[in-house]
Every structure is written in C-alpha cells, then in structure tokens.
Amino acid sequence: MKNVGKVLIAVGVLVVVLVLALSCITTVPTGYTGIVTTFGRVENYTFDAGFHIKSPFQRVVKMDNRTQKAVESLQAFSSDIQQVDISIAVNYSIDQTTAEKLYKTVGEEYYSKILYPRLLENTKAVFSKYTAEKLIAFRETLSSEITALVVEDVSDFGITVSSISVQDIDFTDAFTNAVEAKQVAQQNKLTAQTQQDQLTMEAQQEAERQVIKAQADAEQAKIAAQADLEVTKIQADAAEYAGQKEAAKNKAISESLTEELVRYYYIQQWDGKLPATMLGDSANILYGLD
Numbered sequence: 001m002k003n004v005g006k007v008l009i010a011v012g013v014l015v016v017v018l019v020l021a022l023s024c025i026t027t028v029p030t031g032y033t034g035i036v037t038t039f040g041r042v043e044n045y046t047f048d049a050g051f052h053i054k055s056p057f058q059r060v061v062k063m064d065n066r067t068q069k070a071v072e073s074l075q076a077f078s079s080d081i082q083q084v085d086i087s088i089a090v091n092y093s094i095d096q097t098t099a100e101k102l103y104k105t106v107g108e109e110y111y112s113k114i115l116y117p118r119l120l121e122n123t124k125a126v127f128s129k130y131t132a133e134k135l136i137a138f139r140e141t142l143s144s145e146i147t148a149l150v151v152e153d154v155s156d157f158g159i160t161v162s163s164i165s166v167q168d169i170d171f172t173d174a175f176t177n178a179v180e181a182k183q184v185a186q187q188n189k190l191t192a193q194t195q196q197d198q199l200t201m202e203a204q205q206e207a208e209r210q211v212i213k214a215q216a217d218a219e220q221a222k223i224a225a226q227a228d229l230e231v232t233k234i235q236a237d238a239a240e241y242a243g244q245k246e247a248a249k250n251k252a253i254s255e256s257l258t259e260e261l262v263r264y265y266y267i268q269q270w271d272g273k274l275p276a277t278m279l280g281d282s283a284n285i286l287y288g289l290d
C-alpha cells in the first residue's frame with residue numbers, strides 16, 4: 001500500500017509539473033500579435049508569431065493584425081430630408097506596433113467601440129451634404145469622402161482603414177417611384193425635342209437645297225445668256241469681217257483696173273462679131289470703138 005501511495009504521489013506531482021510546463025508554453029499564429037497580461041495587467045511587451053515561454057500566471061491575448069472586412073446596414077438622410085438605407089463595407093486592420101496600446105486603452109472590442117461609431121457618424125455627415133438624386137450618381141465620391149473622414153478619426157488608435165465602399169443605396173418606394181416618373185418624363189421630353197430638332201434640321205436642309213438650286217439655276221441662266229451673247233458677238237464680228245473682206249477685195253480690184261486693162265479684157269472676151277443696129281437700109285456704121 002505504501003508503494004502504491006508513493007506511485008500515486010509521483011504521478012500527481014508529474015501531472016502538476018506537466019500542467020505547469022504546458023501553462024508556460026504558448027504559440028501565436030501568423031498574422032496575430034500576442035498581448036501579455038499578468039493577473040489582468042497589460043505588460044509593455046508583446047509576442048510575435050511563433051513559440052514563446054511565459055509565466056504560468058500570465059495570459060496571452062491574440063490580437064488579429066490581418067485585414068478584416070465588415071459590412072454594415074446604416075440609415076441616413078439626404079440634404080432634402082429623404083431617408084436612405086445604406087449598405088457599406090469597410091476593410092480595416094490594426095497596427096502590430098500599437099496593438100498593445102489599443103488593447104490596454106480599448107480592449108478587444110475596438111471595432112464596436114471605436115470604428116463603428118465613427119463610420120456611422122461620418123456616413124451620415126457625408127450623405128447629408130447631397131440631395132437624394134445626387135446620391136445615386138455620386139457613389140464613388142461618397143465612398144472617398146467617408147474613407148477620408150474615418151481614416152483621420154481612427155488613425156490615433158492604431159487602426160488602419162484601407163477602404164470603405166458604399167455598396168447599395170435604397171430609398172423609400174414613394175421617392176423611387178417619383179424618380180422613375182421624372183426620368184420617364186425627361187426621356188419623353190428628350191425624345192420629343194429630338195424629333196422636333198430632326199424636323200427642324202430637315203426643313204432647314206430642304207430650304208438650303210432650294211436656295212442652292214435657285215442659285216444654281218440663276219447661275220446657269222446667266223452662263224447661257226452670256227454664251228448666247230458671245231455667239232451673237234462672234235457672228236456679228238464674222239459678218240463684219242466678211243463684209244470688210246469683200247469691200248477690200250472690190251476696192252483692190254477697182255484700184256487695179258485701168259482703161260487699157262478694161263479694153264484688153266473686152267477684146268479678150270469679143271467674139272469678132274460687130275453689133276447689129278437697125279438704122280435704115282442704107283446705113284452701115286461701126287461705132288463705139290473709140
């Protein structure tokens with residue numbers, strides 16, 4: 001019995017030693033920072049990822065340094081007092097070097113205590129600057145403005161906000177129906193205006209074609225009249241030239257004729273017969289040969 005008791009005591013001591021040994025060993029996963037506390041008091045050092053030895057009276061809180069994502073459903077009002085239901089996504093992480101300070105001052109619930117209230121406050125502030133209609137068109141602008149405000153507010157806590165995006169914007173049914181009706185009316189107005197502009201353009205084009213045709217016809221008539229005038233002038237010039245030519249010819253002939261040349265041509269053309277004249281039975285006179 002004494003031996004059995006000794007064995008049990010040894011086993012108990014061994015178990016206690018193993019428990020104490022295991023309680024002095026801790027591991028920190030990759031992407032985490034180990035916050036060391038002793039009886040609830042935060043130490044001024046941290047554990048990086050890996051295997052570590054600690055006091056059995058210490059506890060290691062693992063703070064996630066990886067980028068995390070949260071999607072929130074919020075409500076806000078536009079500048080024209082339209083209620084807006086918003087779906088917004090935020091990507092954030094904590095700085096490893098300030099994780100110990102963040103845990104000491106805020107704790108593990110830093111998202112709900114620090115990030116979420118500022119996300120809600122700044123989202124409402126940004127949305128209140130725009131009318132409901134502009135909120136639909138300026139989604140990227142909204143995301144950028146909210147991100148800038150939230151980043152500035154949480155940077156002192158060691159919280160890094162990498163992006164905030166407005167994923168969905170929803171209005172009341174009454175406002176949505178009113179916007180759709182307005183868009184339909186604007187589209188109909190635009191269609192009517194386009195058709196009117198088309199008709200006006202066609203009328204203007206037809207008027208311009210008529211003007212161009214009238215100008216072309218007038219120019220053509222002018223050219224034809226000018227051509228007729230030129231033809232008439234040419235014909236007149238030709239007739240005048242022909243008359244001048246004939247007159248010049250006759251003048252040249254008349255100037256070249258002499259009495260001897262006329263007598264010569266006359267003799268050349270005489271057939272040798274004397275002209276016959278009825279002067280009576282006893283008359284026989286040759287005359288006109290002077």
